[in-house]
Amino acid sequence: MKEEIRNSRILVIDDQPANTEILANLLNIKGYTNVSVINDSTKALEAIAQLSPDLLLLDLMMPEISGFDIMQHLKDNGSLNGWMEILVLTADATRESKQKALAGGANDFIVKPFDLIEVELRIKNLLFTNYLLKQLKNQNQILEEKIKERTAELVNANQALISSNDALREIAWTQSHIVRAPLARLLGLVTLIQTEGEDLEINPKEILKHIGNSATELDGVIRDITNKAYTANNITN
C-alpha cells in the first residue's frame, strides 16, 4: 500500500463505541496510521473542520444529529468538494435508504453488521480513488502554473517584439526622411532643367554643384543604412 494512502486522515463517526472500536482496530491492523474516532455526533462538524479528513466513515442513525444531517450541513457550507470521501455505515439495507445516502453526498455504503473484508476493500478503494483525484488535482495545479508562466513569457516576448517593431518603424521613418531631403533637391533641379531648357536663370555650373552635393549626400545616407543593416544582420545571426 502506498505510504500516502496509509497516512490518509480517516475519521470514524458512530454513536456506538463497539462499532468505532471494531473499525479503528481493523484500520490499525491493516496499517492505517491516521485514524480518529468520534461517538458524539454533535462534535462531528467541528472535528471534520479541524481534521479535514480524506475519508469519513459515517453512521447514519445517530441521536441528536444524524449522518444525513451531517451530510446536509457539509453540502450546505460547500464542504462536499470532492476531496473528502464519505463511506456511510447503515443497518438499514433498504434500497431507499441507500439511494438517499448516495444522493446526500455519500460515495459508498456498508451494511451493518460489518463484513470486515468488505469494509477493508471498500475503504481501500475509496482511499485509492481519493489519492488519484488528489494527484490529478496537483498535476493540474502544476500545469496551470506552467501555463501561467509560459503565458507571462509570451506576453513579455510579445511586448519586446512590439517595442522592437516600433523602434524599427522609427528608424525606417527617420532614414526615409533623411533620404528624402537630397532626393527632393535632385527632383527640383531636374524639373528646373526640364522646364527652363536653354533659358536657365541659374548658372548651370551652380546647378551641377547642387546635383553633385545632393547625390553625395544621398550616397552617404544609403551607405549608412547599408552599414546599419549589415551590423543588425550580424547581431541577429
Place this chain on the structure above:
Amino acid sequence: MNYELLMVDDDELFLVLNKRELVKSGFHLEPKSFLDAENALTHLKTLDQPDKKTLVFLDINMPQMDGWQFLKKLRELNLLQKIRHVLVTSSTDPKDKIIAKDYPEIIGFLEKPIDKYMLKDLSEGEAFQQFLNT
C-alpha cells in the same frame, strides 16, 4: 496679391526652387525668402500693416528655431491668428500632422519639391479660399 507670402527654409536651394515655382505658376508674384525662422519672426513683428494677410510656407526641420518653435513664438506674441501657414517638408511625418491639429492656422502640407499641381490643389482648397476671403 492682397497678401504677403513668406518662405522660411534653412536650405537656400529650396528657397530658390520654390520661389521660382510660386512665381511661374502665378501663385504669388513676390514671395519673400528667409533662411532662418528668427529673421522671419522679426519681419512679422515689425509689419506695420496689421490688416495685411500673410501666408507662410514653413519648413519644419531647421537648426536653431524649428518650424514648431516658430509657431509657438507667434502664438505667444499673439500674431498667429492673422497668419496662415503651409508646412513644406521633405517628407510629411505623421507626428507632425498630429501636432498640427493644435494649430488651426495651418492650412496645408506640401512635400518638396513643390510643383504647380500642388500649388493648384492648395489654391483651390477650402482653407486657402477662406484665407483669401477673410
